[in-house]
Amino acid sequence: MRNVLQTWTSAQVRAAEEPLLAAGVPLMGRAAFALHVWVADALRDRRGTLTGARVVVLVGPGNNGGDALHAGALLARRGVEVHAVLTADRVHQGGLTALRAAGGRVLRLERLEDAAALAVGADLVLDGVLGIGSDGSGLRGAAGALVEAIVQRGRPYVVAVDVPSGLGVDDGRREGVVLDADLTVSFGTLKPGLVLPPGARAAGRVEHVDLGLEPAGAPAVVRLEAADVADLWPVPAPDAHKYTRGVVGVVAGSRAYAGAAVLTTSGAVRAGVGMVRYLGDVADLVVAAHPEVVVGHGRVQAWVFGPGVSPDDAGQRRRIEYAVQHVRERGEPAVVDAGALDLLPPHVGPHAVITPHAGELARLLGQRGEAVDRADVEAEPLRWARRAHELTGATVLLKGSVTVVVGARGAVYAQADAPPWLATAGAGDVLAGLLGALLAGRAQAVQEDPSLAAALAAAAALVHGRAAHRANPGGPVAAQAVADALPGTIAELLGA
Numbered sequence: 001m002r003n004v005l006q007t008w009t010s011a012q013v014r015a016a017e018e019p020l021l022a023a024g025v026p027l028m029g030r031a032a033f034a035l036h037v038w039v040a041d042a043l044r045d046r047r048g049t050l051t052g053a054r055v056v057v058l059v060g061p062g063n064n065g066g067d068a069l070h071a072g073a074l075l076a077r078r079g080v081e082v083h084a085v086l087t088a089d090r091v092h093q094g095g096l097t098a099l100r101a102a103g104g105r106v107l108r109l110e111r112l113e114d115a116a117a118l119a120v121g122a123d124l125v126l127d128g129v130l131g132i133g134s135d136g137s138g139l140r141g142a143a144g145a146l147v148e149a150i151v152q153r154g155r156p157y158v159v160a161v162d163v164p165s166g167l168g169v170d171d172g173r174r175e176g177v178v179l180d181a182d183l184t185v186s187f188g189t190l191k192p193g194l195v196l197p198p199g200a201r202a203a204g205r206v207e208h209v210d211l212g213l214e215p216a217g218a219p220a221v222v223r224l225e226a227a228d229v230a231d232l233w234p235v236p237a238p239d240a241h242k243y244t245r246g247v248v249g250v251v252a253g254s255r256a257y258a259g260a261a262v263l264t265t266s267g268a269v270r271a272g273v274g275m276v277r278y279l280g281d282v283a284d285l286v287v288a289a290h291p292e293v294v295v296g297h298g299r300v301q302a303w304v305f306g307p308g309v310s311p312d313d314a315g316q317r318r319r320i321e322y323a324v325q326h327v328r329e330r331g332e333p334a335v336v337d338a339g340a341l342d343l344l345p346p347h348v349g350p351h352a353v354i355t356p357h358a359g360e361l362a363r364l365l366g367q368r369g370e371a372v373d374r375a376d377v378e379a380e381p382l383r384w385a386r387r388a389h390e391l392t393g394a395t396v397l398l399k400g401s402v403t404v405v406v407g408a409r410g411a412v413y414a415q416a417d418a419p420p421w422l423a424t425a426g427a428g429d430v431l432a433g434l435l436g437a438l439l440a441g442r443a444q445a446v447q448e449d450p451s452l453a454a455a456l457a458a459a460a461a462l463v464h465g466r467a468a469h470r471a472n473p474g475g476p477v478a479a480q481a482v483a484d485a486l487p488g489t490i491a492e493l494l495g496a
């Protein structure tokens with residue numbers, strides 16, 4: 001994949017910095033210079049000029065504060081009025097000396113209210129309190145109290161140095177006080193917390209400064225970009241026919257939830273699968289909506305089961321059990337959604353993709369002995385998606401405003417492609433159908449490399465989100481409109 005956005009943990013970043021620091025590469029100087037350029041751009045955008053602009057630098061005890069102080073010094077030399085507030089007893093001495101020499105003013109955090117007022121009144125606050133040295137527990141002590149006082153007065157425009165202070169750098173957790181940013185300038189590599197829920201939104205816009213780091217091992221969390229879809233999509237060969245392109249079997253819907261059957265098959269049909277087979281009680285409605293759909297059993301390459309199915313529906317339950325048997329014995333890939341999550345066997349492989357939202361994941365984990373509720377999952381989506389993968393063996397696609405996917409071989413994706421409007425009834429059914437189509441089209445490749453299921457799940461989330469934007473840019477979308485926008489979205493992405 002070409003454009004995938006990669007993130008690396010604090011430990012990986014530190015290990016990658018070591019040889020460069022040992023060789024005397026001035027990493028902090030480079031970081032601070034790039035940071036001051038981004039801040040100058042932001043100030044010009046907001047005020048038109050640098051001269052007379054007021055920047056308050058919040059300085060913590062470590063090198064994150066050092067970056068901020070050096071950037072402050074460069075800004076002061078360009079006519080910016082810079083005030084540094086020292087939030088800890090310890091401070092980066094080189095940075096402090098540079099700022100003073102450039103004419104910046106330095107104050108210790110003695111009167112909280114005065115410092116908060118200074119920050120709130122500034123054109124821009126540069127947050128150098130805490131970087132990758134954070135212990136992950138939110139901002140404690142005087143720094144935490146200061147940030148609380150600032151936020152209470154009305155958060156000013158904030159540029160975060162490397163990461164928003166207090167954010168869980170490696171897991172995106174928001175515990176305790178976090179200073180949300182409008183812009184985050186991240187050094188060396190992006191960090192997982194900048195893309196993972198629930199913290200990702202704390203970062204605002206994210207810019208990356210390349211310091212020449214070469215981190216070892218696989219990236220911790222990745223995010224697919226539009227151009228990656230073409231590398232994953234099952235584009236038909238010139239001699240393709242419907243069976244080589246993939247057949248997806250759909251067990252969805254009931255008399256009570258007939259729409260789920262229509263929407264799931266819509267997702268699969270519009271995503272361009274070779275053929276859709278429907279199994280269920282509302283075949284008449286499905287075929288009326290999609291004459292392309294074939295009703296009844298037959299050979300399939302992948303399955304979707306669960307949307308609109310209640311576990312006490314004996315007919316659908318039987319069909320799902322039949323499909324599950326195929327998934328287990330023949331390794332056919334599957335999407336296991338909604339009502340079928342309760343029917344998931346104790347262990348399946350990563351070629352089965354479960355697609356719960358937070359509440360459904362909490363329930364699934366509860367059934368496997370984990371005392372966890374919806375709020376726990378929302379607070380630490382990656383942790384609990386990982387746990388579900390460990391316990392079930394399945395690839396986990398955890399739905400949310402940022403969708404997290406955990407699959408085989410440590411694959412983790414975080415996709416934030418959808419507008420908030422997509423949180424609407426039936427949208428998940430369309431996603432299940434769309435992903436089923438992808439798994440059917442790439443079934444053989446998934447059987448050879450089950451970690452591919454995670455990449456395909458992430459691609460499905462991306463395409464689904466983009467289709468929602470395309471269906472009605474900036475406004476409400478209905479699930480059927482998202483399905484109808486899939487062909488155009490896919491064509492655009494394949495041409496990207």
Ligand SMILES: NC(=O)C1=CN([C@@H]2O[C@H](COP(=O)(O)OP(=O)(O)OC[C@H]3O[C@@H](n4cnc5c(N)ncnc54)[C@H](OP(=O)(O)O)[C@@H]3O)[C@@H](O)[C@H]2O)[C@@H](O)CC1
Pocket residue numbers: 017021027028029031060061062063064065067090129130131132133134135136137138139140141143161162163166187
């Ligand atoms: N390494 C490099 O080459 C480069 C690094 N670079 C920069 O350095 C940054 C990393 O710097 P770092 O390692 O000094 O850690 P950093 O985050 O500044 O401070 C950690 C200290 O904060 C404290 N503390 C911890 N948790 C806390 C909490 N919850 N609430 C409150 N305080 C807390 C704790 O101190 P303590 O309180 O224990 O005295 C701890 O020691 C990195 O993000 C990047 O900006 C760039 O210049 C590029 C080159």
Ligand SMILES: [K+]
Pocket residue numbers: 064127128129130131160161162163164165
């Ligand atoms: K920071």
